[in-house]
Amino acid sequence: MKFSLDILDWQAVAPGINNCADWIQWAQCSGVDAFSGEIPKSAQIPMMAARRMSIGSRFAVDAGLSLLTKHQVDAAIFTSRHGELERTGRILHALAEDDAISPTEFSMSVHNTAAGWLTIISxxxxxxxxxxxxxxxxxxxxxxxxxxxxxxxxxxxLVDFDGEIPSLYAESVNSEFLPYAMAIILADGDTLQCQRISKNGEIDPLALSQGLQFLRGYLSSSRSFIVSADSRHHWQWTRAL
Known part of the structure:
Protein backbone atom coordinates (compact mmCIF):
# COMPACT_ATOMS: atom_id res chain seq x y z
CA MET A 1 0.00 0.00 0.00
CA LYS A 2 1.43 3.36 -1.09
CA PHE A 3 0.19 6.95 -1.15
CA SER A 4 1.55 10.49 -1.22
CA LEU A 5 0.42 13.89 0.03
CA ASP A 6 1.43 17.42 0.90
CA ILE A 7 1.30 18.97 4.37
CA LEU A 8 0.45 22.66 4.22
CA ASP A 9 0.60 23.51 7.92
CA TRP A 10 0.70 21.94 11.38
CA GLN A 11 0.05 22.75 15.02
CA ALA A 12 0.65 20.75 18.21
CA VAL A 13 -0.08 21.07 21.92
CA ALA A 14 1.38 19.25 24.95
CA PRO A 15 2.36 20.06 28.54
CA GLY A 16 5.53 22.15 28.63
CA ILE A 17 5.77 22.55 24.84
CA ASN A 18 4.16 25.85 23.98
CA ASN A 19 5.15 26.82 20.44
CA CYS A 20 6.48 25.54 17.12
CA ALA A 21 10.10 26.29 18.06
CA ASP A 22 9.76 24.12 21.15
CA TRP A 23 8.34 21.27 19.07
CA ILE A 24 11.16 21.50 16.53
CA GLN A 25 13.72 21.38 19.34
CA TRP A 26 11.90 18.39 20.86
CA ALA A 27 11.88 16.58 17.51
CA GLN A 28 15.59 17.10 16.90
CA CYS A 29 16.76 15.79 20.29
CA SER A 30 18.53 12.44 20.16
CA GLY A 31 16.47 11.28 23.14
CA VAL A 32 12.82 12.00 23.81
CA ASP A 33 11.88 13.24 27.26
CA ALA A 34 8.41 12.63 28.57
CA PHE A 35 6.07 15.60 28.50
CA SER A 36 6.16 17.64 31.66
CA GLY A 37 5.28 21.13 32.75
CA GLU A 38 2.12 23.13 33.06
CA ILE A 39 -1.01 22.35 31.05
CA PRO A 40 -1.26 25.27 28.59
CA LYS A 41 -4.43 27.32 28.64
CA SER A 42 -6.29 28.18 25.46
CA ALA A 43 -7.07 31.74 24.46
CA GLN A 44 -9.37 30.47 21.69
CA ILE A 45 -11.81 28.32 23.67
CA PRO A 46 -14.44 30.09 25.83
CA MET A 47 -13.78 29.47 29.51
CA MET A 48 -17.12 27.79 30.19
CA ALA A 49 -16.58 25.39 27.29
CA ALA A 50 -12.97 24.67 28.28
CA ARG A 51 -14.05 23.77 31.81
CA ARG A 52 -16.41 21.10 30.44
CA MET A 53 -13.82 19.49 28.16
CA SER A 54 -11.37 16.75 29.02
CA ILE A 55 -7.75 17.78 28.60
CA GLY A 56 -7.36 15.68 25.46
CA SER A 57 -10.39 17.23 23.79
CA ARG A 58 -9.30 20.72 24.83
CA PHE A 59 -5.88 20.19 23.25
CA ALA A 60 -7.47 18.76 20.09
CA VAL A 61 -9.93 21.64 19.71
CA ASP A 62 -7.23 24.21 20.43
CA ALA A 63 -4.91 22.78 17.76
CA GLY A 64 -7.77 22.55 15.27
CA LEU A 65 -8.93 26.12 15.90
CA SER A 66 -5.40 27.42 15.37
CA LEU A 67 -5.35 25.99 11.86
CA LEU A 68 -8.94 26.91 10.99
CA THR A 69 -8.13 30.57 11.60
CA LYS A 70 -5.54 30.35 8.79
CA HIS A 71 -6.94 27.77 6.38
CA GLN A 72 -10.22 26.96 4.67
CA VAL A 73 -10.71 23.20 4.82
CA ASP A 74 -13.33 20.98 3.23
CA ALA A 75 -13.45 18.33 5.96
CA ALA A 76 -11.83 17.30 9.22
CA ILE A 77 -10.83 13.95 10.70
CA PHE A 78 -10.21 13.29 14.39
CA THR A 79 -8.15 10.25 15.35
CA SER A 80 -7.57 9.01 18.88
CA ARG A 81 -6.58 5.66 20.29
CA HIS A 82 -8.28 6.23 23.65
CA GLY A 83 -10.82 8.99 22.99
CA GLU A 84 -12.65 10.02 26.17
CA LEU A 85 -11.18 7.21 28.28
CA GLU A 86 -10.63 9.68 31.09
CA ARG A 87 -14.39 10.28 31.34
CA THR A 88 -15.23 6.63 30.76
CA GLY A 89 -12.98 5.67 33.65
CA ARG A 90 -14.84 8.02 35.97
CA ILE A 91 -18.19 6.65 34.80
CA LEU A 92 -17.07 3.07 35.43
CA HIS A 93 -15.80 4.06 38.87
CA ALA A 94 -19.16 5.68 39.71
CA LEU A 95 -21.00 2.55 38.59
CA ALA A 96 -18.72 0.35 40.67
CA GLU A 97 -19.38 2.52 43.72
CA ASP A 98 -23.11 2.65 42.99
CA ASP A 99 -22.90 6.45 42.69
CA ALA A 100 -24.93 8.72 40.44
CA ILE A 101 -23.43 9.30 36.98
CA SER A 102 -22.91 12.91 35.95
CA PRO A 103 -25.07 13.77 32.91
CA THR A 104 -22.19 15.89 31.57
CA GLU A 105 -19.73 13.02 31.92
CA PHE A 106 -22.14 10.67 30.18
CA SER A 107 -23.01 12.99 27.27
CA MET A 108 -19.34 13.81 26.60
CA SER A 109 -17.95 10.30 26.90
CA VAL A 110 -18.44 9.52 23.20
CA HIS A 111 -15.50 9.27 20.81
CA ASN A 112 -16.53 12.26 18.66
CA THR A 113 -16.77 14.75 21.54
CA ALA A 114 -13.75 16.76 20.40
CA ALA A 115 -15.00 16.88 16.80
CA GLY A 116 -18.36 18.20 17.98
CA TRP A 117 -16.76 20.86 20.14
CA LEU A 118 -14.63 22.08 17.22
CA THR A 119 -17.65 22.67 14.96
CA ILE A 120 -19.61 24.36 17.77
CA ILE A 121 -16.86 26.75 18.88
CA SER A 122 -15.67 27.58 15.36
CA LEU A 158 -6.43 15.73 10.51
CA VAL A 159 -6.37 16.10 14.30
CA ASP A 160 -4.69 13.33 16.27
CA PHE A 161 -4.90 13.39 20.07
CA ASP A 162 -5.12 11.51 23.34
CA GLY A 163 -5.86 12.64 26.87
CA GLU A 164 -4.94 11.55 30.34
CA ILE A 165 -5.19 7.85 31.14
CA PRO A 166 -6.99 6.74 34.32
CA SER A 167 -4.78 4.95 36.83
CA LEU A 168 -6.93 1.85 36.28
CA TYR A 169 -5.25 1.43 32.88
CA ALA A 170 -1.74 2.55 33.87
CA GLU A 171 -0.25 -0.93 33.62
CA SER A 172 -1.41 -1.48 30.05
CA VAL A 173 -0.91 2.02 28.58
CA ASN A 174 2.29 4.07 28.55
CA SER A 175 1.10 7.56 29.42
CA GLU A 176 4.46 9.38 29.58
CA PHE A 177 3.62 11.32 26.42
CA LEU A 178 0.00 12.08 27.22
CA PRO A 179 -1.92 14.28 26.88
CA TYR A 180 -1.14 15.78 23.48
CA ALA A 181 -2.78 16.90 20.26
CA MET A 182 -1.45 17.59 16.78
CA ALA A 183 -3.27 18.93 13.73
CA ILE A 184 -2.12 18.96 10.11
CA ILE A 185 -3.57 20.35 6.88
CA LEU A 186 -3.41 17.77 4.08
CA ALA A 187 -3.63 18.25 0.33
CA ASP A 188 -2.95 16.24 -2.81
CA GLY A 189 0.70 16.18 -3.71
CA ASP A 190 3.90 14.15 -3.71
CA THR A 191 6.07 15.98 -1.19
CA LEU A 192 5.75 13.06 1.19
CA GLN A 193 5.43 9.44 0.12
CA CYS A 194 4.25 6.70 2.48
CA GLN A 195 4.19 2.93 2.09
CA ARG A 196 3.41 0.05 4.38
CA ILE A 197 6.41 -2.23 4.83
CA SER A 198 6.90 -5.58 6.49
CA LYS A 199 8.47 -5.46 9.92
CA ASN A 200 12.19 -6.22 9.71
CA GLY A 201 13.67 -6.35 13.20
CA GLU A 202 12.63 -4.30 16.20
CA ILE A 203 12.01 -0.59 15.77
CA ASP A 204 11.85 1.27 19.05
CA PRO A 205 8.67 3.39 19.05
CA LEU A 206 10.05 5.44 21.97
CA ALA A 207 6.71 5.01 23.72
CA LEU A 208 5.27 7.60 21.33
CA SER A 209 1.88 7.44 19.68
CA GLN A 210 1.85 7.22 15.89
CA GLY A 211 0.96 10.89 15.56
CA LEU A 212 3.93 11.97 17.64
CA GLN A 213 6.23 9.51 15.86
CA PHE A 214 5.16 11.10 12.59
CA LEU A 215 5.56 14.67 13.89
CA ARG A 216 9.03 13.90 15.22
CA GLY A 217 10.10 12.43 11.88
CA TYR A 218 8.46 15.21 9.86
CA LEU A 219 10.18 17.95 11.88
CA SER A 220 13.55 16.23 11.77
CA SER A 221 16.09 16.62 8.97
CA SER A 222 15.88 12.94 8.00
CA ARG A 223 14.84 12.20 4.43
CA SER A 224 12.98 9.09 5.57
CA PHE A 225 11.56 7.87 8.85
CA ILE A 226 9.47 5.01 10.22
CA VAL A 227 6.15 5.13 12.05
CA SER A 228 5.43 1.95 14.00
CA ALA A 229 2.22 0.09 13.26
CA ASP A 230 1.58 -3.44 14.50
CA SER A 231 3.55 -6.63 15.07
CA ARG A 232 3.85 -7.29 11.32
CA HIS A 233 4.04 -3.93 9.57
CA HIS A 234 5.38 -0.39 9.78
CA TRP A 235 4.81 2.75 7.73
CA GLN A 236 7.82 4.21 5.95
CA TRP A 237 7.76 7.92 5.07
CA THR A 238 10.08 9.48 2.48
CA ARG A 239 10.49 13.10 1.40
CA ALA A 240 10.60 13.81 -2.31
CA LEU A 241 13.96 15.02 -3.64
Missing amino acids: KNTLPVTSLAAGTDSFQQGLLEAQSMLASGASRVM
Whole structure:
Protein backbone atom coordinates (compact mmCIF):
# COMPACT_ATOMS: atom_id res chain seq x y z
CA MET A 1 0.00 0.00 0.00
CA LYS A 2 1.43 3.36 -1.09
CA PHE A 3 0.19 6.95 -1.15
CA SER A 4 1.55 10.49 -1.22
CA LEU A 5 0.42 13.89 0.03
CA ASP A 6 1.43 17.42 0.90
CA ILE A 7 1.30 18.97 4.37
CA LEU A 8 0.45 22.66 4.22
CA ASP A 9 0.60 23.51 7.92
CA TRP A 10 0.70 21.94 11.38
CA GLN A 11 0.05 22.75 15.02
CA ALA A 12 0.65 20.75 18.21
CA VAL A 13 -0.08 21.07 21.92
CA ALA A 14 1.38 19.25 24.95
CA PRO A 15 2.36 20.06 28.54
CA GLY A 16 5.53 22.15 28.63
CA ILE A 17 5.77 22.55 24.84
CA ASN A 18 4.16 25.85 23.98
CA ASN A 19 5.15 26.82 20.44
CA CYS A 20 6.48 25.54 17.12
CA ALA A 21 10.10 26.29 18.06
CA ASP A 22 9.76 24.12 21.15
CA TRP A 23 8.34 21.27 19.07
CA ILE A 24 11.16 21.50 16.53
CA GLN A 25 13.72 21.38 19.34
CA TRP A 26 11.90 18.39 20.86
CA ALA A 27 11.88 16.58 17.51
CA GLN A 28 15.59 17.10 16.90
CA CYS A 29 16.76 15.79 20.29
CA SER A 30 18.53 12.44 20.16
CA GLY A 31 16.47 11.28 23.14
CA VAL A 32 12.82 12.00 23.81
CA ASP A 33 11.88 13.24 27.26
CA ALA A 34 8.41 12.63 28.57
CA PHE A 35 6.07 15.60 28.50
CA SER A 36 6.16 17.64 31.66
CA GLY A 37 5.28 21.13 32.75
CA GLU A 38 2.12 23.13 33.06
CA ILE A 39 -1.01 22.35 31.05
CA PRO A 40 -1.26 25.27 28.59
CA LYS A 41 -4.43 27.32 28.64
CA SER A 42 -6.29 28.18 25.46
CA ALA A 43 -7.07 31.74 24.46
CA GLN A 44 -9.37 30.47 21.69
CA ILE A 45 -11.81 28.32 23.67
CA PRO A 46 -14.44 30.09 25.83
CA MET A 47 -13.78 29.47 29.51
CA MET A 48 -17.12 27.79 30.19
CA ALA A 49 -16.58 25.39 27.29
CA ALA A 50 -12.97 24.67 28.28
CA ARG A 51 -14.05 23.77 31.81
CA ARG A 52 -16.41 21.10 30.44
CA MET A 53 -13.82 19.49 28.16
CA SER A 54 -11.37 16.75 29.02
CA ILE A 55 -7.75 17.78 28.60
CA GLY A 56 -7.36 15.68 25.46
CA SER A 57 -10.39 17.23 23.79
CA ARG A 58 -9.30 20.72 24.83
CA PHE A 59 -5.88 20.19 23.25
CA ALA A 60 -7.47 18.76 20.09
CA VAL A 61 -9.93 21.64 19.71
CA ASP A 62 -7.23 24.21 20.43
CA ALA A 63 -4.91 22.78 17.76
CA GLY A 64 -7.77 22.55 15.27
CA LEU A 65 -8.93 26.12 15.90
CA SER A 66 -5.40 27.42 15.37
CA LEU A 67 -5.35 25.99 11.86
CA LEU A 68 -8.94 26.91 10.99
CA THR A 69 -8.13 30.57 11.60
CA LYS A 70 -5.54 30.35 8.79
CA HIS A 71 -6.94 27.77 6.38
CA GLN A 72 -10.22 26.96 4.67
CA VAL A 73 -10.71 23.20 4.82
CA ASP A 74 -13.33 20.98 3.23
CA ALA A 75 -13.45 18.33 5.96
CA ALA A 76 -11.83 17.30 9.22
CA ILE A 77 -10.83 13.95 10.70
CA PHE A 78 -10.21 13.29 14.39
CA THR A 79 -8.15 10.25 15.35
CA SER A 80 -7.57 9.01 18.88
CA ARG A 81 -6.58 5.66 20.29
CA HIS A 82 -8.28 6.23 23.65
CA GLY A 83 -10.82 8.99 22.99
CA GLU A 84 -12.65 10.02 26.17
CA LEU A 85 -11.18 7.21 28.28
CA GLU A 86 -10.63 9.68 31.09
CA ARG A 87 -14.39 10.28 31.34
CA THR A 88 -15.23 6.63 30.76
CA GLY A 89 -12.98 5.67 33.65
CA ARG A 90 -14.84 8.02 35.97
CA ILE A 91 -18.19 6.65 34.80
CA LEU A 92 -17.07 3.07 35.43
CA HIS A 93 -15.80 4.06 38.87
CA ALA A 94 -19.16 5.68 39.71
CA LEU A 95 -21.00 2.55 38.59
CA ALA A 96 -18.72 0.35 40.67
CA GLU A 97 -19.38 2.52 43.72
CA ASP A 98 -23.11 2.65 42.99
CA ASP A 99 -22.90 6.45 42.69
CA ALA A 100 -24.93 8.72 40.44
CA ILE A 101 -23.43 9.30 36.98
CA SER A 102 -22.91 12.91 35.95
CA PRO A 103 -25.07 13.77 32.91
CA THR A 104 -22.19 15.89 31.57
CA GLU A 105 -19.73 13.02 31.92
CA PHE A 106 -22.14 10.67 30.18
CA SER A 107 -23.01 12.99 27.27
CA MET A 108 -19.34 13.81 26.60
CA SER A 109 -17.95 10.30 26.90
CA VAL A 110 -18.44 9.52 23.20
CA HIS A 111 -15.50 9.27 20.81
CA ASN A 112 -16.53 12.26 18.66
CA THR A 113 -16.77 14.75 21.54
CA ALA A 114 -13.75 16.76 20.40
CA ALA A 115 -15.00 16.88 16.80
CA GLY A 116 -18.36 18.20 17.98
CA TRP A 117 -16.76 20.86 20.14
CA LEU A 118 -14.63 22.08 17.22
CA THR A 119 -17.65 22.67 14.96
CA ILE A 120 -19.61 24.36 17.77
CA ILE A 121 -16.86 26.75 18.88
CA SER A 122 -15.67 27.58 15.36
CA LYS A 123 -19.28 27.86 14.12
CA ASN A 124 -18.14 25.85 11.13
CA THR A 125 -20.43 23.12 9.84
CA LEU A 126 -17.73 21.32 7.87
CA PRO A 127 -18.03 17.51 7.57
CA VAL A 128 -16.19 15.83 10.45
CA THR A 129 -15.48 12.19 11.21
CA SER A 130 -13.87 10.48 14.20
CA LEU A 131 -12.14 7.13 14.13
CA ALA A 132 -10.05 4.80 16.26
CA ALA A 133 -7.89 1.90 15.11
CA GLY A 134 -5.82 1.07 18.16
CA THR A 135 -2.14 1.89 17.81
CA ASP A 136 -2.65 2.46 14.06
CA SER A 137 -5.25 5.21 14.49
CA PHE A 138 -3.21 8.09 13.03
CA GLN A 139 -2.20 6.21 9.89
CA GLN A 140 -5.75 5.00 9.32
CA GLY A 141 -6.86 8.62 9.61
CA LEU A 142 -4.47 9.44 6.79
CA LEU A 143 -6.06 6.75 4.64
CA GLU A 144 -9.46 8.29 5.40
CA ALA A 145 -8.06 11.64 4.29
CA GLN A 146 -6.85 10.07 1.06
CA SER A 147 -10.39 8.96 0.24
CA MET A 148 -11.71 12.47 0.95
CA LEU A 149 -9.08 14.09 -1.26
CA ALA A 150 -9.80 11.58 -4.02
CA SER A 151 -13.51 12.44 -3.75
CA GLY A 152 -12.94 16.12 -4.45
CA ALA A 153 -11.82 17.75 -1.19
CA SER A 154 -8.90 20.11 -1.74
CA ARG A 155 -7.81 20.42 1.89
CA VAL A 156 -8.47 18.11 4.82
CA MET A 157 -7.52 18.73 8.44
CA LEU A 158 -6.43 15.73 10.51
CA VAL A 159 -6.37 16.10 14.30
CA ASP A 160 -4.69 13.33 16.27
CA PHE A 161 -4.90 13.39 20.07
CA ASP A 162 -5.12 11.51 23.34
CA GLY A 163 -5.86 12.64 26.87
CA GLU A 164 -4.94 11.55 30.34
CA ILE A 165 -5.19 7.85 31.14
CA PRO A 166 -6.99 6.74 34.32
CA SER A 167 -4.78 4.95 36.83
CA LEU A 168 -6.93 1.85 36.28
CA TYR A 169 -5.25 1.43 32.88
CA ALA A 170 -1.74 2.55 33.87
CA GLU A 171 -0.25 -0.93 33.62
CA SER A 172 -1.41 -1.48 30.05
CA VAL A 173 -0.91 2.02 28.58
CA ASN A 174 2.29 4.07 28.55
CA SER A 175 1.10 7.56 29.42
CA GLU A 176 4.46 9.38 29.58
CA PHE A 177 3.62 11.32 26.42
CA LEU A 178 0.00 12.08 27.22
CA PRO A 179 -1.92 14.28 26.88
CA TYR A 180 -1.14 15.78 23.48
CA ALA A 181 -2.78 16.90 20.26
CA MET A 182 -1.45 17.59 16.78
CA ALA A 183 -3.27 18.93 13.73
CA ILE A 184 -2.12 18.96 10.11
CA ILE A 185 -3.57 20.35 6.88
CA LEU A 186 -3.41 17.77 4.08
CA ALA A 187 -3.63 18.25 0.33
CA ASP A 188 -2.95 16.24 -2.81
CA GLY A 189 0.70 16.18 -3.71
CA ASP A 190 3.90 14.15 -3.71
CA THR A 191 6.07 15.98 -1.19
CA LEU A 192 5.75 13.06 1.19
CA GLN A 193 5.43 9.44 0.12
CA CYS A 194 4.25 6.70 2.48
CA GLN A 195 4.19 2.93 2.09
CA ARG A 196 3.41 0.05 4.38
CA ILE A 197 6.41 -2.23 4.83
CA SER A 198 6.90 -5.58 6.49
CA LYS A 199 8.47 -5.46 9.92
CA ASN A 200 12.19 -6.22 9.71
CA GLY A 201 13.67 -6.35 13.20
CA GLU A 202 12.63 -4.30 16.20
CA ILE A 203 12.01 -0.59 15.77
CA ASP A 204 11.85 1.27 19.05
CA PRO A 205 8.67 3.39 19.05
CA LEU A 206 10.05 5.44 21.97
CA ALA A 207 6.71 5.01 23.72
CA LEU A 208 5.27 7.60 21.33
CA SER A 209 1.88 7.44 19.68
CA GLN A 210 1.85 7.22 15.89
CA GLY A 211 0.96 10.89 15.56
CA LEU A 212 3.93 11.97 17.64
CA GLN A 213 6.23 9.51 15.86
CA PHE A 214 5.16 11.10 12.59
CA LEU A 215 5.56 14.67 13.89
CA ARG A 216 9.03 13.90 15.22
CA GLY A 217 10.10 12.43 11.88
CA TYR A 218 8.46 15.21 9.86
CA LEU A 219 10.18 17.95 11.88
CA SER A 220 13.55 16.23 11.77
CA SER A 221 16.09 16.62 8.97
CA SER A 222 15.88 12.94 8.00
CA ARG A 223 14.84 12.20 4.43
CA SER A 224 12.98 9.09 5.57
CA PHE A 225 11.56 7.87 8.85
CA ILE A 226 9.47 5.01 10.22
CA VAL A 227 6.15 5.13 12.05
CA SER A 228 5.43 1.95 14.00
CA ALA A 229 2.22 0.09 13.26
CA ASP A 230 1.58 -3.44 14.50
CA SER A 231 3.55 -6.63 15.07
CA ARG A 232 3.85 -7.29 11.32
CA HIS A 233 4.04 -3.93 9.57
CA HIS A 234 5.38 -0.39 9.78
CA TRP A 235 4.81 2.75 7.73
CA GLN A 236 7.82 4.21 5.95
CA TRP A 237 7.76 7.92 5.07
CA THR A 238 10.08 9.48 2.48
CA ARG A 239 10.49 13.10 1.40
CA ALA A 240 10.60 13.81 -2.31
CA LEU A 241 13.96 15.02 -3.64
